[in-house]
Amino acid sequence: MYAFERDLRPAGNGFGGVAPASLGCTVTAYDAGRAANFNFPLLPIQIVDGTDGAPDQVISLYGGAEVASLSLSFNASTVTSKSLDSNGGSSRGGLMLGDVMLVVSGASCGLIEITDNTHSDARTINHGQGTYPRHYPAAKVNIASDNDYEYVSAPAPTTNPTVRYNAAAGYHVTTSGTLFNLGRRDLPRRNIWQITNGNLTVTDDFHNGPELSIGDGIVNLQAQYGLSTSSPPTWQETAPANWASVIAIRVALLARSQQYEKENVNTNADGSDKVPSWSGGAFTMTNADGTPDTTPDSPNNWRRYRYRVYETTVPLRNSLWGQSP
Numbered sequence: 632m633y634a635f636e637r638d639l640r641p642a643g644n645g646f647g648g649v650a651p652a653s654l655g656c657t658v659t660a661y662d663a664g665r666a667a668n669f670n671f672p673l674l675p676i677q678i679v680d681g682t683d684g685a686p687d688q689v690i691s692l693y694g695g696a697e698v699a700s701l702s703l704s705f706n707a708s709t710v711t712s713k714s715l716d717s718n719g720g721s722s723r724g725g726l727m728l729g730d731v732m733l734v735v736s737g738a739s740c741g742l743i744e745i746t747d748n749t750h751s752d753a754r755t756i757n758h759g760q761g762t763y764p765r766h767y768p769a770a771k772v773n774i775a776s777d778n779d780y781e782y783v784s785a786p787a788p789t790t791n792p793t794v795r796y797n798a799a800a801g802y803h804v805t806t807s808g809t810l811f812n813l814g815r816r817d818l819p820r821r822n823i824w825q826i827t828n829g830n831l832t833v834t835d836d837f838h839n840g841p842e843l844s845i846g847d848g849i850v851n852l853q854a855q856y857g858l859s860t861s862s863p864p865t866w867q868e869t870a871p872a873n874w875a876s877v878i879a880i881r882v883a884l885l886a887r888s889q890q891y892e893k894e895n896v897n898t899n900a901d902g903s904d905k906v907p908s909w910s911g912g913a914f915t916m917t918n919a920d921g922t923p924d925t926t927p928d929s930p931n932n933w934r935r936y937r938y939r940v941y942e943t944t945v946p947l948r949n950s951l952w953g954q955s956p
């Protein structure tokens with residue numbers, strides 16, 4: 632639960648200032664790592680609600696921690712460039728080769744990777760093809776003092792990186808818009824948390840990573856959005872009508888012992904089933920093999936195992952959804 636919770640806290644980092652109307656916008660992206668287009672909703676946190684109490688998915692989205700949440704307006708666009716609006720006080724300073732940026736223009740959203748920041752107008756960045764001079768070191772170093780990955784004194788750059796996140800066709804919006812810096816391309820995460828074969832797993836979708844097992848013996852995951860529409864917050868698992876009202880998420884994991892008990896060990900005093908529950912309600916129990924409950928007299932009966940529930944509530948403070956930075 633610790634790794635899970637730790638991954639939810641930075642949700643929204645890097646694009647907290649996005650306009651409420653653009654939350655949920657489909658981000659058009661390309662990834663040379665998978666040699667294909669991909670896309671994802673522009674949401675700090677997304678719950679994919681399981682059918683009839685089946686495990687939910689929870690998806691976090693955030694940029695690199697060292698990047699200040701900063702919105703930069705632009706007023707000119709081509710398929711391979713964006714020009715910052717100098718009249719708006721924006722500055723290109725701080726945008727580095729290898730940074731990936733969200734491009735937000737109303738209902739149009741995209742992802743670009745900076746390949747040139749040397750234009751003489753001091754406000755244009757390019758997101759083209761091929762290689763570009765290496766700015767960031769090739770590998771990250773684990774700083775033991777805070778157990779965080781950071782980029783320190785670079786090893787001498789020997790090879791130039793090849794662009795990863797720019798489609799050959801480029802990305803163009805016809806109007807002005809806003810850029811949000813997610814930091815160097817290794818850092819953003821779109822982590823998909825789910826239950827697979829009794830394991831809690833996480834998949835780094837941003838980098839097309841493998842599904843990694845974080846914990847075994849986990850048979851359910853349930854999650855709810857906390858909405859600020861009333862006080863105290865209301866909780867729901869379905870997508871909110873207004874994404875900007877989401878101020879927290881709460882999640883629960885249901886762990887099942889390996890030990891098969893010869894008798895039912897989940898029984899109330901009156902003989903009824905004692906069903907494991909969390910703040911969001913009772914878990915939907917199934918046979919141990921995942922099929923609907925049939926009360927079998929066998930190890931397939933969920934009542935013959937002991938359970939623990941892990942639960943946490945995470946405020947989404949970093950995102951400040953829908954508010955200007």
Ligand SMILES: [Ca+2]
Pocket residue numbers: 680681684685686687853854868
């Ligand atoms: Ca659910």
